[in-house]
Amino acid sequence: MDVSQNLTEIKANIEAACQKNNRNPEDVTIIAVTKYVTIERTKEAINAGLLNLGENRQEGFIEKYNHFGKTVSWHFIGSLQTRKVKDIIDKVDYIHSLDRLSLAKEINKRASTVMDCFVQVNVSGEESKHGIQPENVMQFIEEISEYTNIRIVGLMTMAPHSDDKALLHKVFSELRELRDKVKQRNYRHAPCNYLSMGMSNDYEVAIMEGATHIRIGSKLVGENM
Numbered sequence: 001m002d003v004s005q006n007l008t009e010i011k012a013n014i015e016a017a018c019q020k021n022n023r024n025p026e027d028v029t030i031i032a033v034t035k036y037v038t039i040e041r042t043k044e045a046i047n048a049g050l051l052n053l054g055e056n057r058q059e060g061f062i063e064k065y066n067h068f069g070k071t072v073s074w075h076f077i078g079s080l081q082t083r084k085v086k087d088i089i090d091k092v093d094y095i096h097s098l099d100r101l102s103l104a105k106e107i108n109k110r111a112s113t114v115m116d117c118f119v120q121v122n123v124s125g126e127e128s129k130h131g132i133q134p135e136n137v138m139q140f141i142e143e144i145s146e147y148t149n150i151r152i153v154g155l156m157t158m159a160p161h162s163d164d165k166a167l168l169h170k171v172f173s174e175l176r177e178l179r180d181k182v183k184q185r186n187y188r189h190a191p192c193n194y195l196s197m198g199m200s201n202d203y204e205v206a207i208m209e210g211a212t213h214i215r216i217g218s219k220l221v222g223e224n225m
């Protein structure tokens with residue numbers, strides 16, 4: 001399938017999900033996750049109008065970045081090793097996987113301007129998932145305030161791989177409630193307006209629960225293309 005055909009279908013689904021709770025589709029940013037695909041296929045995505053790209057590994061990101069540079073916005077969505085921060089820091093526009101203080105410290109040290117970050121939260125409690133436990137998020141964000149090169153723009157989570165809609169609603173609504181709590185504090189370093197949640201299998205539910213950034217790979221650009 002062409003990326004543009006997939007995109008048309010996904011946009012229709014986004015619109016339908018938005019309509020269910022009176023949201024404006026323009027408030028949902030589609031991040032095309034290009035981690036499985038080639039430069040050629042990525043080019044097709046950009047030509048289809050996808051200007052936010054997501055990569056989850058430093059090597060894959062650098063390869064794509066070397067091709068496309070700053071013509072698009074780059075979202076680093078995978079778990080990030082502290083020692084690799086220096087390789088990506090002034091190239092990415094957003095880091096979605098801030099999940100520990102040691103990482104925050106390194107980002108703060110290496111960034112030459114303020115870095116927009118999402119705090120990754122392990123809402124589902126699955127051991128395999130990265131992220132801060134929900135009950136520790138507020139304290140974590142308070143501790144980040146000393147790192148003046150970090151701005152917390154939102155929260156991010158990955159839901160369990162499941163078709164259980166009720167479970168997905170529960171996970172995503174919990175992240176939204178947590179985001180609302182952080183937002184209410186009016187921290188200068190943590191406006192926390194955004195919710196990065198929803199992937200190929202669950203983005204519609206995520207949108208119904210308030211997602212502002214959905215990260216879609218397989219259903220948009222495909223796998224092994």
Ligand SMILES: *Cc1c(COP(=O)(O)O)cnc(C)c1O
Pocket residue numbers: 033035056077078158199200201215216217218219
């Ligand atoms: C791979 C990946 C995605 C996209 O997954 P799909 O199911 O292919 O849409 C989204 N978020 C993260 C963090 C990922 O690693």
